[in-house]
Amino acid sequence: MYTIYLVEDEVSLNQLICSYLQREGWNVVSFTDGEEAKSAIAQEPHLWILDIMLPGMDGYQLIREIRKGNESIPVIFISARDSDLDRINGLELGSDDYLAKPFQTRELIIRVRKLMERVYGKVLQTGYSAPHLAQVDYPPYTIDRQARIVRENSGLEVELTSKEFDLLQYFVSHAGQVMQREHILNEVWGRDYFGTDRVVDDLIWRLRKKMPELRLETLYSLGYRLVKR
Missing domain, CATH: 3.40.50.2300 (Response regulator)
Structure with a gap:
């Protein structure tokens, strides 16, 4: 319980x-x-x-x-x-x-x-489940999906909140794809979310601040895209 x-x-x-x-x-x-x-x-x-x-x-x-x-x-x-x-x-x-x-x-x-x-939960309620790879390398970061931990090459842990990790995992799972703000909101926050899409911008700002080497692009009038590595 x-x-x-x-x-x-x-x-x-x-x-x-x-x-x-x-x-x-x-x-x-x-x-x-x-x-x-x-x-x-x-x-x-x-x-x-x-x-x-x-x-x-x-x-x-x-x-x-x-x-x-x-x-x-x-x-x-x-x-x-x-x-x-x-x-x-x-x-x-x-x-x-x-x-x-x-x-x-x-x-x-x-x-x-x-x-x-x-x-x-084992499967995300938002409609997508974590990919089979338990660990993903996105230099200089290593993302451990099972432990929900991100580490730099130096071994230093990047301290993320649960929602920040959810957003990171979502972008990593869709690297190279353009993701509209509304789509991100539905998939990461859930379709029952009642707030505004401003929370997407706020959380992305936090993620960029904590992971400055994350190549997360803003595409004007389109959305966001994580550049593949």
């Missing part, structure tokens, strides 16, 4: 989200302030759902603490702050998704399910 840690200070919303998550068969542990949640980081749940505005320690501070120990645990931000800057800040700090309040609880459930399936 998967375990989800929910951090939401609004008690009624916390209880509502918990009840919906539990109906899906997930084990849910809830917190109402950031400091309380920080003390549980070492327990490493399968997924964090974080509000940004929290007493004691806000969601941005909390995700920094989470990422110090584990770069790959999926994190979803929920917040009443729906500005582009807040969303980009969340992505830069390593969140995998961002959902603005008010939202339909069912939408959150769908996003949680899709994210869990991408990270922990």
